Amino acid sequence: MKPDHRHDAVLGRVLGPATPELTCEQCFEELDRYVELTLAGEPADARVPGMRAHLDGCPACAEDFASLRDLVTREGD
Amino acid sequence: MATALMSAPPPTPAGPGTAGSRPWVEDLRSDGPRGQAAVADLHALLLKAARFEIGRRAAELSHLRGGDHEDLAQQAADDALMAVLRKLDEFRGESRFTTWAYKFALLEAAVRVRRRAWQGREIPLEDEAWGALPDAGAPAGRGAENAELFAALREEIECLGDRQREVLVAVALNGVPIDVLAERLGSTRGALYKNLHDARRNLRAALAARGLRVETGEEEA
Numbered sequence: 224m225k226p227d228h229r230h231d232a233v234l235g236r237v238l239g240p241a242t243p244e245l246t247c248e249q250c251f252e253e254l255d256r257y258v259e260l261t262l263a264g265e266p267a268d269a270r271v272p273g274m275r276a277h278l279d280g281c282p283a284c285a286e287d288f289a290s291l292r293d294l295v296t297r298e299g300d
Numbered sequence: 301m302a303t304a305l306m307s308a309p310p311p312t313p314a315g316p317g318t319a320g321s322r323p324w325v326e327d328l329r330s331d332g333p334r335g336q337a338a339v340a341d342l343h344a345l346l347l348k349a350a351r352f353e354i355g356r357r358a359a360e361l362s363h364l365r366g367g368d369h370e371d372l373a374q375q376a377a378d379d380a381l382m383a384v385l386r387k388l389d390e391f392r393g394e395s396r397f398t399t400w401a402y403k404f405a406l407l408e409a410a411v412r413v414r415r416r417a418w419q420g421r422e423i424p425l426e427d428e429a430w431g432a433l434p435d436a437g438a439p440a441g442r443g444a445e446n447a448e449l450f451a452a453l454r455e456e457i458e459c460l461g462d463r464q465r466e467v468l469v470a471v472a473l474n475g476v477p478i479d480v481l482a483e484r485l486g487s488t489r490g491a492l493y494k495n496l497h498d499a500r501r502n503l504r505a506a507l508a509a510r511g512l513r514v515e516t517g518e519e520e521a
Binding site for chain 2: 230233234236237238239241243244245246247248249251254255256258259272273280281282283286287290291293294295297298
């Protein structure tokens with residue numbers, strides 16, 4: 224069953240990612256490497272399996288990722 | 301297929317690393333002026349990161365004075381410094397040292413901002429939750445199918461254990477930051493996310509048992 228787009232966001236938040244994911248602790252452990260791989264244009268999701276799913280499911284870790292990515296980007300300018 | 305939290309991080313080769321031009325770890329382990337200078341420089345680095353995080357979240361702290369923002373940044377940098385020094389042996393050199401260190405300051409600052417923003421606010425629990433779920437009685441889009449899905453979801457959420465339901469409703473439906481909920485419940489982000497993950501896994505299984513399959517993103521192969 225494919226929900227319409229208006230309900231996708233709610234279902235996404237409630238049901239979370241459908242694929243195996245890292246824990247919050249593992250996410251924090253890998254965050255710096257994942258950010259640098261992402262910014263280098265490397266296949267970060269393949270190199271750190273489970274990270275993308277976790278970031279999709281955990282709003283707090285997703286914010287931490289965005290902050291580190293943006294800070295490293297700014298400092299690299 | 302049920303989703304799973306991964307039991308172990310993927311293997312990562314330990315290499316010489318890319319710690320940047322400065323030998324941070326060596327400097328921080330040094331005695332005397334060299335070590336003291338490295339600690340002071342590290343604190344400045346962490347303070348910069350904490351200010352960055354608090355600055356981008358300023359809207360959440362609109363009720364605070366500017367001096368309070370700086371206090372939060374200083375506290376975050378102080379705690380991040382302790383964390384970095386405590387975990388120095390865990391730096392594997394798989395990123396620049398500065399990137400590795402920044403994440404501690406960003407985390408400390410973000411957690412402080414989230415908690416300060418929710419200070420004195422009541423955590424919305426069960427009663428307010430259903431407003432976030434589309435009304436099963438007034439279906440939109442694919443109409444009957446969605447109505448059936450959301451009605452089932454409401455019922456299955458009610459069947460979850462107390463802790464799983466509490467975390468799911470607060471975090472996924474009511475948008476309570478998980479760090480705020482962890483503080484109120486005397487728990488940790490990781491422990492509550494495990495509750496959330498288990499709740500989601502149970503809901504997916506229950507919906508599947510009813511013959512309802514939901515695609516919310518990339519499905520497991």
